[in-house]
Amino acid sequence: MKKKGRRSFLEIVTAFIGGILGLAAGIPLIGFAISPAFKKGESKWVDLGLADRLKNSRFKKVDYTFTAKDGWVKATKKRSVYVTDAGNGEWRVFSRICSHLGCLVRWDESKESFLCPCHGAIFDKTGAVVAGPPPEPLQKLETKVEAGILYVKET
Numbered sequence: 001m002k003k004k005g006r007r008s009f010l011e012i013v014t015a016f017i018g019g020i021l022g023l024a025a026g027i028p029l030i031g032f033a034i035s036p037a038f039k040k041g042e043s044k045w046v047d048l049g050l051a052d053r054l055k056n057s058r059f060k061k062v063d064y065t066f067t068a069k070d071g072w073v074k075a076t077k078k079r080s081v082y083v084t085d086a087g088n089g090e091w092r093v094f095s096r097i098c099s100h101l102g103c104l105v106r107w108d109e110s111k112e113s114f115l116c117p118c119h120g121a122i123f124d125k126t127g128a129v130v131a132g133p134p135p136e137p138l139q140k141l142e143t144k145v146e147a148g149i150l151y152v153k154e155t
């Protein structure tokens, strides 16, 4: 009886130590496996081409693709923007996605406005809402020029 009690005590101690070692090894592995799910997509600079080629007082439509990583998913995304050189080194790059429900806006040179075909929204040349239901202006992308190349920041 005494021998059996010692054996079960040793079994419990061994299982306890094994459990602790399993947790010590398993928690970092689990953290490593699920941590990408909690990371926000990284922003990156995307090459739009030669700044001199895009220099224009009128808005020019530019389409481009870039690779974005969000968690475990790495995907190629397409974007369409309007670009203009606002002078004094300032660039204006607006997403074409309407801030109401996501339709694509188009620049109307005669009205000097962005028009949304879905619900009649009108945005001025600064991207501000002039008419219609959108709750926010057009998204303005951050820009930089390096070695003559215009870049936009994608998130």
Ligand code: FES
Binding pocket: 098, 099, 100, 101, 102, 103, 116, 117, 118, 119, 120, 121, 132, 133, 134
């Ligand atoms: S989606 Fe542009 S106004 Fe509704």
